[in-house]
Amino acid sequence: MPLILVLIAFGSVAFHLLSPWWWTPIASNWGTIDVTLIITFWITGAVFTVILLFMAYCLARFRHRPGQRAAYEPESRRLEGWLTAVTALGVAAMLAPGLAVWAQFVRPPAEASAVEIVAQQWRWSYRLPGADGRLGAVGIEYVSDENPLGLDPKDPAGRDDVIVDGGDLHLPLGRPVKVLLRAFDVVHNFYVPEFRAKMDAIPGMVTSVWFTPTRTGTFEAICNEVCGVNHYAMRGRVVVDAEPAYRSWLDQQKTFSTFAARPLPAPRDAGLRRRLAEDR
Numbered sequence: 001m002p003l004i005l006v007l008i009a010f011g012s013v014a015f016h017l018l019s020p021w022w023w024t025p026i027a028s029n030w031g032t033i034d035v036t037l038i039i040t041f042w043i044t045g046a047v048f049t050v051i052l053l054f055m056a057y058c059l060a061r062f063r064h065r066p067g068q069r070a071a072y073e074p075e076s077r078r079l080e081g082w083l084t085a086v087t088a089l090g091v092a093a094m095l096a097p098g099l100a101v102w103a104q105f106v107r108p109p110a111e112a113s114a115v116e117i118v119a120q121q122w123r124w125s126y127r128l129p130g131a132d133g134r135l136g137a138v139g140i141e142y143v144s145d146e147n148p149l150g151l152d153p154k155d156p157a158g159r160d161d162v163i164v165d166g167g168d169l170h171l172p173l174g175r176p177v178k179v180l181l182r183a184f185d186v187v188h189n190f191y192v193p194e195f196r197a198k199m200d201a202i203p204g205m206v207t208s209v210w211f212t213p214t215r216t217g218t219f220e221a222i223c224n225e226v227c228g229v230n231h232y233a234m235r236g237r238v239v240v241d242a243e244p245a246y247r248s249w250l251d252q253q254k255t256f257s258t259f260a261a262r263p264l265p266a267p268r269d270a271g272l273r274r275r276l277a278e279d280r
């Protein structure tokens with residue numbers, strides 16, 4: 001039994017160090033989130049190893065021998081004091097870095113530009129402010145095939161808003177973005193693993209998350225909250241462009257005032273397409 005415990009301890013550490021299922025290479029400013037996770041791994045890993053090795057030692061050292069009796073000592077103030085202090089220290093060391101990062105996480109920089117992401121079963125749509133730099137007002141009562149994101153037609157600030165419905169979201173490299181999230185039906189969660197930042201999209205409220213993309217590339221956005229039968233297929237793409245490429249993409253997009261009625265994009269998943277057809 002001691003040998004098995006030692007093998008579990010070292011095997012777990014070796015698996016962790018050699019695992020091919022490590023994080024995706026980071027593509028945002030949130031390196032501090034990785035640091036907090038690594039601190040947690042070190043502390044929990046050390047405690048896990050020490051406890052297993054201590055158990056293995058006790059099993060070997062104090063194993064049954066004829067004529068030997070255990071000493072009964074249920075209370076030890078000194079030991080309790082030590083355990084309480086060390087545990088408190090370990091828990092504080094795991095929580096404190098997270099609090100510091102969270103303080104940054106909930107305070108987007110003033111220069112962050114707004115991008116709206118709308119989640120619904122089972123796809124993502126996006127809205128960017130137009131030349132006025134402001135997103136127009138929205139209301140669920142305005143949602144229709146011609147107005148899929150429910151912009152208020154009477155709000156002039158919304159007329160130049162860029163609507164991306166069915167395409168990829170592009171973001172400029174190195175500029176902070178504040179993502180505003182809405183959901184039309186159930187709770188979803190916008191998650192790009194490389195950005196190390198995610199947030200729930202909740203019907204009836206606007207949630208937000210911010211990050212600065214730090215390298216160009218195409219990243220998969222996945223829904224990270226179980227949201228129905230096609231949750232697994234609720235994927236989008238975020239393309240981080242250098243400034244010129246971003247500008248030319250933005251110039252090709254439709255604004256709310258030029259957004260014409262057109263058929264809704266078909267779900268990517270063949271099984272869902274069939275089920276929807278059967279429902280009709």
Ligand SMILES: [Cu+2]
Binds near residue numbers: 187225227
């Ligand atoms: Cu979802």
